[in-house]
Amino acid sequence: MKVQTNGDTISISGIKDLGASNANSFRDQVRAAMSDAHKHIEIDLSQAMFLDSCGLGALISLHKATCSRSGLVRLINPTPPVQQILELTRMHRIFEIVKR
Amino acid sequence: MIDSPVITLTPQLRASIACNLAHVRPVAQKLREFLGDQGVPEEDLMSCELAFVEACNNAVLYAPQKAESLPIDVSARCSDGQIEIAIHDHTTGFKLPAIVALPRNENESGRGLFIIRSIMDEITYTPDACGNTMVMIKRRSDSLTTQAHFSREKTEDYSRKLAESEQVISEMAEELSSCYETLSTIFRCGAELGKTNNVITFATSLCNDLLQITESDWYVLRIISEERTRLIPFATSVPGAKLEPLFVPSPGKATTVEMQAAATRRDVWFNTEQPVSQSDPLHQFGSESIGLVHPILFADNLTGTLTVGKSAGRSRFTAAQANIVHTFADFLAIQFVNTQLQEEQLKHKLVSRELEIAKSIQRALLPKTLPQPCGFGLAGYCEFAQTVGGDFYDVVPVSDNSLLLIIADVMGKGIPAAMFAAILRSVLRAAPELNQQPAALLQRVNRLLYEELSEVEMFITAQLAFLDFEKRELIVASAGHCPILLGSPTSQLKAISPDGIPLGILPDANYETHIEQLPRDARLLLYTDGLTDARNISGSFFSEERLLIWFKSVSTEDKTAEELKLSLADAVHQFQGEAAPFDDQTFLILAEQNSARRRNVPENFSR
Numbered sequence: 001m002k003v004q005t006n007g008d009t010i011s012i013s014g015i016k017d018l019g020a021s022n023a024n025s026f027r028d029q030v031r032a033a034m035s036d037a038h039k040h041i042e043i044d045l046s047q048a049m050f051l052d053s054c055g056l057g058a059l060i061s062l063h064k065a066t067c068s069r070s071g072l073v074r075l076i077n078p079t080p081p082v083q084q085i086l087e088l089t090r091m092h093r094i095f096e097i098v099k100r
Numbered sequence: 101m102i103d104s105p106v107i108t109l110t111p112q113l114r115a116s117i118a119c120n121l122a123h124v125r126p127v128a129q130k131l132r133e134f135l136g137d138q139g140v141p142e143e144d145l146m147s148c149e150l151a152f153v154e155a156c157n158n159a160v161l162y163a164p165q166k167a168e169s170l171p172i173d174v175s176a177r178c179s180d181g182q183i184e185i186a187i188h189d190h191t192t193g194f195k196l197p198a199i200v201a202l203p204r205n206e207n208e209s210g211r212g213l214f215i216i217r218s219i220m221d222e223i224t225y226t227p228d229a230c231g232n233t234m235v236m237i238k239r240r241s242d243s244l245t246t247q248a249h250f251s252r253e254k255t256e257d258y259s260r261k262l263a264e265s266e267q268v269i270s271e272m273a274e275e276l277s278s279c280y281e282t283l284s285t286i287f288r289c290g291a292e293l294g295k296t297n298n299v300i301t302f303a304t305s306l307c308n309d310l311l312q313i314t315e316s317d318w319y320v321l322r323i324i325s326e327e328r329t330r331l332i333p334f335a336t337s338v339p340g341a342k343l344e345p346l347f348v349p350s351p352g353k354a355t356t357v358e359m360q361a362a363a364t365r366r367d368v369w370f371n372t373e374q375p376v377s378q379s380d381p382l383h384q385f386g387s388e389s390i391g392l393v394h395p396i397l398f399a400d401n402l403t404g405t406l407t408v409g410k411s412a413g414r415s416r417f418t419a420a421q422a423n424i425v426h427t428f429a430d431f432l433a434i435q436f437v438n439t440q441l442q443e444e445q446l447k448h449k450l451v452s453r454e455l456e457i458a459k460s461i462q463r464a465l466l467p468k469t470l471p472q473p474c475g476f477g478l479a480g481y482c483e484f485a486q487t488v489g490g491d492f493y494d495v496v497p498v499s500d501n502s503l504l505l506i507i508a509d510v511m512g513k514g515i516p517a518a519m520f521a522a523i524l525r526s527v528l529r530a531a532p533e534l535n536q537q538p539a540a541l542l543q544r545v546n547r548l549l550y551e552e553l554s555e556v557e558m559f560i561t562a563q564l565a566f567l568d569f570e571k572r573e574l575i576v577a578s579a580g581h582c583p584i585l586l587g588s589p590t591s592q593l594k595a596i597s598p599d600g601i602p603l604g605i606l607p608d609a610n611y612e613t614h615i616e617q618l619p620r621d622a623r624l625l626l627y628t629d630g631l632t633d634a635r636n637i638s639g640s641f642f643s644e645e646r647l648l649i650w651f652k653s654v655s656t657e658d659k660t661a662e663e664l665k666l667s668l669a670d671a672v673h674q675f676q677g678e679a680a681p682f683d684d685q686t687f688l689i690l691a692e693q694n695s696a697r698r699r700n701v702p703e704n705f706s707r
Contacts, residue, residue: 020121020157050125052153053215057208064206081146088218089202089211 001026003033008071010034013044018055027058031065039071046077051085063094072096111138111178116171117156119163119190124156131176131185138178141242147219148176148183151236154212159189167191170231181243182221185236193232196225278313282424285309289431299439303335303432307406310428311337314421316408318385322346322358323396323404323436331362331405343381348402356380358405361393365402368393370409371416388412394425398433406432454514459484461518465492465525471503473569477661477693481669482686490517490560491628491684494525498535501570505688507581507626508562511602516556523549524560524603538564538577539600539611546579546603546611553604560603563626567690572618577611579603584626585648587655588619588692593648623655623664624690630683634672637679642672661691 002014010033018026030041041062045051063073074096078086086092113134117123132149140148152174159172167190176185200217203210216223222237289306307319318338322331325345333343346359354360357376361368371390376382382389391409395402406429410417417425462484470478480493490510497503508524510517527545534541541564553559563581567574576584580602583595600611618624627647634642650671654664665687672685 017125019125019153020160021125050149050153052150052157053209053211054121054157056211060206060208084146085150085215088215090205094205 001029003029005033005035005038008038009040009042010038011042011044013047015043015045015048017050018048018058019050019052020054023054023058026055027061030062034065039066039069040074041066041071042074042076044076045079045082048079048082051082053089056085056089056091059091059095074098076100113174113176115174117174118171119160119168121157121160124153124160127174128153128156131174134176135178135183139242140178140183140240144183144238144241148185148236148238151216151220151238152176152185152187154216155185155187155234155236158212159187159191162191162194163189164192180240182240183238185238187234187236188231189234190231193227194225196223282313285313286427286431289428299435300335302435306428306431307335307337310408310425314408314417314424315410315414316391316421317411317414318389318409320358320382320407320409321404321432324348324402328402331358334404338385341384346381357382357393358407361395361405362402365395365397367395367422369417372412382407382409385409386412390414390416392417392422392425394429396429396433396436398437403433403436451514458514458518461515461522462490462492465494465518465521467493467495470495471497473501473503473567475693476569477691478688479661479665479691480686480688481665482684483669483681485630485681485683485685490521491630491686492521492525493626493686493688494528495688496529496532496535498532498566502536502566502568504535504538505565505567505624505626505690506562507628507686507688508560509581509628509630509684509686510558510560512556512558516558520549520553520558520560523552524562528564536566536568536575537613538566538575539598539613542577542579542600542603542611543609546609547607550604550607559605561628562603565624565626567618567624569618574616574618574624576614576616579609579611580605582627582629582632582644584624585651586616586619586625587623587651588621589656590621591619593652593655595648618692620692622690622692623651625651625668625687627687628684630681630685631668631672631687633683634676634685635679635682636675636677642675646671646675659691660693661689664689664691 001012004011004013010030012030015026034041043059059073066072072095075086076098077100078097083092083097086095086097113131115127115130117127128149131152132145135145135148156172156174163170170190172190173188174186176183200214202214216236220236221239224235226233226235289309303321307321311317311319319336320333320341320343321335323334324330325332329348331346331348333345336343346356346362348362349355349359351363354363357368357370357380369392370376370382372388375387376389378387386409389409389412391407393405393407396404396406406425408425466480466482470480472478478495480495482491482493484491490512492508494506495503496506506528508521510520510524512520524545527548528541531541531544534544542562549560560579561581562579563576563584565574565576565584574586576596576598577600578584578598579600583597585593585595587593594616596614596616598612598614601609632642632644632647650668654667659667668687668689
């Protein structure tokens with residue numbers, strides 16, 4: 001996983017799986033990278049082939065963190081299986097999903 | 101505690117997973133591989149893997165501390181119809197609700213069961229003394245049984261959708277059929293366009309088709325008059341309709357809907373809200389008619405109007421119907437213009453034919469050979485212009501030593517001018533007793549032709565020159581014709597122009613006689629004004645001045661009449677250059693041959 005910061009945005013990329021085994025560590029790493037200056041989180045999901053309810057839980061946790069800073073979580077180019085889970089659980093309405 | 105899964109490689113997969121989240125995914129991937137080997141479609145693989153992970157995660161997460169050392173036993177069986185996955189956990193168990201709701205958005209957990217319920221077809225959860233077993237069944241999407249199952253479940257839904265689709269297809273078919281009908285009519289009209297010369301039959305047939313296609317009841321077709329000021333009724337579907345020509349007004353001054361469409365070049369609609377006025381001729385088709393007037397245009401020129409109407413109470417025109425009216429109007433415009441062009445072509449052909457006839461007459465009037473009086477040469481030249489006819493010359497032998505030279509120009513074109521030239525030639529030859537009295541001959545001819553000429557407002561200029569070679573005498577009379585030129589190497593050039601008005605102007609005109617002696621080595625030129633009026637490309641005339649210069653220059657040269665003819669024709673041609681002759685160019689040249697040449701010619705006339 002790669003973390004970059006760009007102004008008020010933290011960009012995460014290189015995620016392949018986001019499930020029960022790594023969701024907590026993912027959440028904690030992103031939170032740790034966030035400073036007061038960061039409002040938004042951009043997560044590149046173009047390589048993520050698996051997302052389960054624990055992974056979703058981590059994303060929701062980050063979403064809450066950005067909401068408290070009037071920011072948002074932006075999911076970039078989710079793969080079809082990930083997009084399917086987001087839609088199944090109605091999470092596509094919570095996150096900003098960007099296809100570039 | 102068993103750290104690694106034990107896999108039985110049979111159509112059934114069995115494994116034991118340590119109670120640790122990190123161990124779940126590898127087994128899930130093995131499951132995926134196993135199912136993949138059984139030919140399970142990708143979408144089912146994804147669902148099974150995710151449901152398996154969610155169920156195992158729960159088994160790990162909710163395992164009480166005392167059960168953390170116990171493995172989670174899993175198994176999967178795959179048949180043609182379905183995949184059955186069983187997970188045996190050691191949690192305290194729970195009651196599986198009939199409906200699993202999604203937790204609130206802000207909840208970070210609690211979605212596992214919802215996901216399983218959503219993506220698997222059946223779930224059972226059975227508590228047991230030795231643990232609990234969750235069995236999840238996924239019907240294979242590639243199985244016929246599954247498809248049959250689904251179709252049973254959704255028969256009603258499908259039936260409804262089918263009925264809806266049938267309705268849509270039926271509507272589309274109807275629309276398509278209407279489009280086909282319209283198109284085939286358009287193609288038929290297109291094919292007829294170039295063929296028919298009968299515009300009224302074509303227009304009537306086209307408009308009747310239009311009524312049928314647009315579900316209309318009547319039409320009125322008007323075409324623009326030749327002077328382009330009035331709309332003339334051309335065809336209508338209503339027998340006995342009273343339709344008068346309408347003037348094409350300036351915009352704003354139209355008093356009827358048809359005039360309005362013609363003036364504005366735009367469609368004018370009428371209906372119950374905007375009815376045609378009582379004074380409008382279309383009012384006779386019903387005060388509550390619905391319809392439109394379409395101006396028929398070709399290359400921005402108004403060629404007519406087409407009004408299509410429906411009786412009161414019928415549905416209004418759709419956009420498609422209005423488009424069809426426009427298309428048909430375009431066809432009519434093309435046919436109108438075609439017909440107009442054909443008529444013009446025919447007229448042009450007739451005119452060309454008439455000119456051909458006129459030219460044939462003219463050519464026939466000219467003498468085939470000219471008499472050659474003793475010691476003299478005679479040559480005639482006549483080049484006809486494209487459209488003008490009426491010049492001719494003639495040479496009438498009077499006696500062995502005399503002859504009458506005639507040159508004339510009938511003012512007019514085509515057959516009438518040629519006819520008068522023919523008549524003149526006959527009349528001039530009909531009184532041989534007057535051949536020696538040119539003025540008297542002209543007077544007679546004028547009297548005979550005056551009535552006919554004045555009736556058609558034509559006149560003729562002519563010049564007669566009687567030559568007596570024995571007396572070396574020249575007697576000239578002219579009816580408003582160009583002067584005759586007389587010259588010789590030794591004498592002064594003379595332009596002889598006795599008084600006399602053209603033939604056909606006054607009934608009792610008198611003509612002066614001019615008598616002149618022929619000088620030695622005389623040269624005589626009779627010509628029509630087409631020669632001096634010859635123009636070059638910049639518009640300058642050949643003019644009398646240039647003619648006199650030429651005549652003076654050749655008077656001193658020893659040339660035969662034929663050589664002089666070629667020289668003058670060449671001089672005029674060179675002057676004209678590329679410009680086409682505007683008028684007939686005609687002349688007669690008489691040249692006395694000097695003594696040296698005279699020895700080589702016969703004594704008497706050769707005819």
